Amino acid sequence: xxxxxxxxxxxxxxxxxxxxxxxxxxxxxxxxxxxxxxxxxxxxxxxxxxxxxxxxxxxxxxxxxxxxxxxxxxxxxxxxxxxxxxxxxxxxxxxxxxxxxxxxxxxxxxxxxxxxxxxxxxxxxxxxxxxxxxxxxxxxxxxxxxxxxxxxxxxxxxxxxxxxxxxxxxxxxxxxxxxxxxxxxxxxxxxxxxxxxxxxxxxxxxxxxxxxxxxxxxxxxxxxxxxxxxxxxxxxxxxxxxxxxxxxxxxxxxxxxxxxxxxx
Amino acid sequence: xxxxxxxxxxxxxxxxxxxxxxxxxxxxxxxxxxxxxxxxxxxxxxxxxxxxxxxxxxxxxxxxxxxxxxxxxxxxxxxxxxxxxxxxxxxxxxxxxxxxxxxxxxxxxxxxxxxxxxxxxxxxxxxxxxxxxxxxxxxxxxxxxxxxxxxxxxxxxxxxxxxxxxxxxxxxxxxxxxxxxxxxxxxxxxxxxxxxxxxxxxxxxxxxxxxxxxxxxxxxxxxxxxxxxxxxxxxxxxxxxx
Ligand SMILES: Nc1ncnc2c1ncn2[C@@H]1O[C@H](COP(=O)(O)OP(=O)(O)OP(=O)(O)O)[C@@H](O)[C@H]1O
Ligand SMILES: [Mg+2]
Numbered sequence: 214x215x216x217x218x219x220x221x222x223x224x225x226x227x228x229x230x231x232x233x234x235x236x237x238x239x240x241x242x243x244x245x246x247x248x249x250x251x252x253x254x255x256x257x258x259x260x261x262x263x264x265x266x267x268x269x270x271x272x273x274x275x276x277x278x279x280x281x282x283x284x285x286x287x288x289x290x291x292x293x294x295x296x297x298x299x300x301x302x303x304x305x306x307x308x309x310x311x312x313x314x315x316x317x318x319x320x321x322x323x324x325x326x327x328x329x330x331x332x333x334x335x336x337x338x339x340x341x342x343x344x345x346x347x348x349x350x351x352x353x354x355x356x357x358x359x360x361x362x363x364x365x366x367x368x369x370x371x372x373x374x375x376x377x378x379x380x381x382x383x384x385x386x387x388x389x390x391x392x393x394x395x396x397x398x399x400x401x402x403x404x405x406x407x408x409x410x411x412x413x414x415x416x417x418x419x420x421x422x423x424x425x426x427x428x429x430x431x432x433x434x435x436x437x438x439x440x441x442x443x444x445x446x447x448x449x450x451x452x453x454x455x456x457x458x459x460x461x462x463x464x465x466x467x468x469x470x471x472x473x474x475x476x477x
Numbered sequence: 478x479x480x481x482x483x484x485x486x487x488x489x490x491x492x493x494x495x496x497x498x499x500x501x502x503x504x505x506x507x508x509x510x511x512x513x514x515x516x517x518x519x520x521x522x523x524x525x526x527x528x529x530x531x532x533x534x535x536x537x538x539x540x541x542x543x544x545x546x547x548x549x550x551x552x553x554x555x556x557x558x559x560x561x562x563x564x565x566x567x568x569x570x571x572x573x574x575x576x577x578x579x580x581x582x583x584x585x586x587x588x589x590x591x592x593x594x595x596x597x598x599x600x601x602x603x604x605x606x607x608x609x610x611x612x613x614x615x616x617x618x619x620x621x622x623x624x625x626x627x628x629x630x631x632x633x634x635x636x637x638x639x640x641x642x643x644x645x646x647x648x649x650x651x652x653x654x655x656x657x658x659x660x661x662x663x664x665x666x667x668x669x670x671x672x673x674x675x676x677x678x679x680x681x682x683x684x685x686x687x688x689x690x691x692x693x694x695x696x697x698x699x700x701x702x703x704x705x706x707x708x709x710x711x712x713x714x715x716x717x718x719x
Contacts, residue, residue, distance in 0.1 A: 245568075247564070319565070363580075370560075370563065372529060373555070373557070376529070377550050377578070377633075378550035421623065424613065425567040425569065429568040457490045
């Protein structure tokens with residue numbers, strides 16, 4: 214418990230807890246829309262932004278945000294061109310992001326800086342980054358609460374939602390936007406390679422045992438908090454990379470839950 | 478005033494003309510059945526009316542307004558042909574699905590908890606599915622799911638209900654009960670019903686108009702009575718090939 218008295222660890226904990234509340238909220242919609250890989254694609258696009266930002270001397274998080282948003286819009290666009298093959302859109306954008314990131318990371322002077330974006334640097338969250346996470350979390354929570362019914366309806370039946378007067382395009386656009394921003398800001402703390410797991414694994418665990426949509430949302434947040442808190446403690450104790458530890462705990466829990474899944 | 482008026486409607490899918498110069502109108506309280514063999518454009522026609530597809534030319538007026546600008550979403554409800562095609566692992570209860578149907582009434586930012594609950598109960602009672610409220614929709618049989626989607630359409634108390642083959646995959650007893658239910662809604666509650674169906678009995682007992690689409694693009698709208706007489710005499714006239 215003594216650990217928690219250090220300022221940087223307090224910041225790390227707070228940032229990680231907030232991120233583990235908002236990522237499953239977004240993850241629920243993404244998984245149920247069958248777009249699980251979108252988080253990965255946006256994270257890699259964000260990584261491309263980081264690499265270019267570091268090369269050009271811009272704030273890497275800011276350029277990551279811009280790249281992720283551009284990638285999210287590109288995915289929406291490609292998705293419409295190849296109706297019913299949405300996974301192709303995410304694959305294309307992911308490859309593009311990896312390509313740019315790989316090429317430009319060669320020019321980054323301080324490669325440790327770039328590496329910290331891959332697996333995150335929870336323990337090195339600056340005051341400024343914590344502010345960003347706090348503001349982002351408040352925005353995401355408000356949007357997800359206000360648009361709860363709209364997002365549920367669109368996710369379950371987009372055509373029906375449109376006919377009931379849900380502003381489908383606007384809601385989808387806003388959701389895409391906050392997904393992109395969340396992915397790029399969260400990858401700074403938990404890492405680009407890990408963020409998409411935080412969006413999907415807690416939701417997958419919840420889906421095994423939930424009895425309604427609402428309980429699925431609540432359970433996924435609880436799972437994410439469980440993984441994050443235990444992951445942080447274990448990683449501090451044994452000096453492991455926190456992002457990877459959190460994901461591995463999540464997978465471990467998922468495997469334990471599998472035999473208990475509700476029957477379909 | 479007709480609540481639905483279709484004038485000189487044309488529609489193509491890229492190369493193929495599906496609907497050619499179609500005109501008809503539906504009055505309040507009508508029970509219209511749309512019939513025709515597979516692929517004649519029945520579902521397409523419903524989607525055009527609901528503005529889910531855009532016509533190439535012609536006019537569709539809902540309550541006297543171009544369907545493109547129609548915004549009174551609580552007046553209409555739709556049970557799609559693919560309603561039961563959702564992802565079976567979707568974690569949503571029957572109650573949650575039906576409550577989505579209230580959106581058109583409540584809209585953004587509006588919550589009316591207690592009346593919502595009553596309306597959901599009433600709609601589920603009507604289709605005999607109230608006991609399943611807390612069950613996950615994916616765990617029901619196809620016919621039970623179809624009834625839940627009818628409840629979702631009823632819950633906002635619409636004035637027109639569009640149904641695209643709502644009785645497919647439902648056992649005969651349930652088909653009868655759904656047909657009676659629709660007949661009741663139509664007669665007692667004056668709800669206008671526009672339904673695509675291959676099920677003869679609902680046409681025989683409940684419809685008052687029949688829109689018959691055929692592959693050669695020949696479209697006829699006739700009274701249900703004439704349709705009955707025709708189909709019955711046709712049945713007796715032709716020697717069956719099998
Ligand atoms: N998205 C599409 N793109 C191209 N052609 C289509 C599309 N959807 C339907 N069609 C074609 O349009 C025609 C009408 O389709 P529609 O689904 O309206 O038929 P239907 O009368 O509802 O048939 P069913 O009884 O099988 O439901 C069909 O010949 C079909 O091949
Ligand atoms: Mg059809």
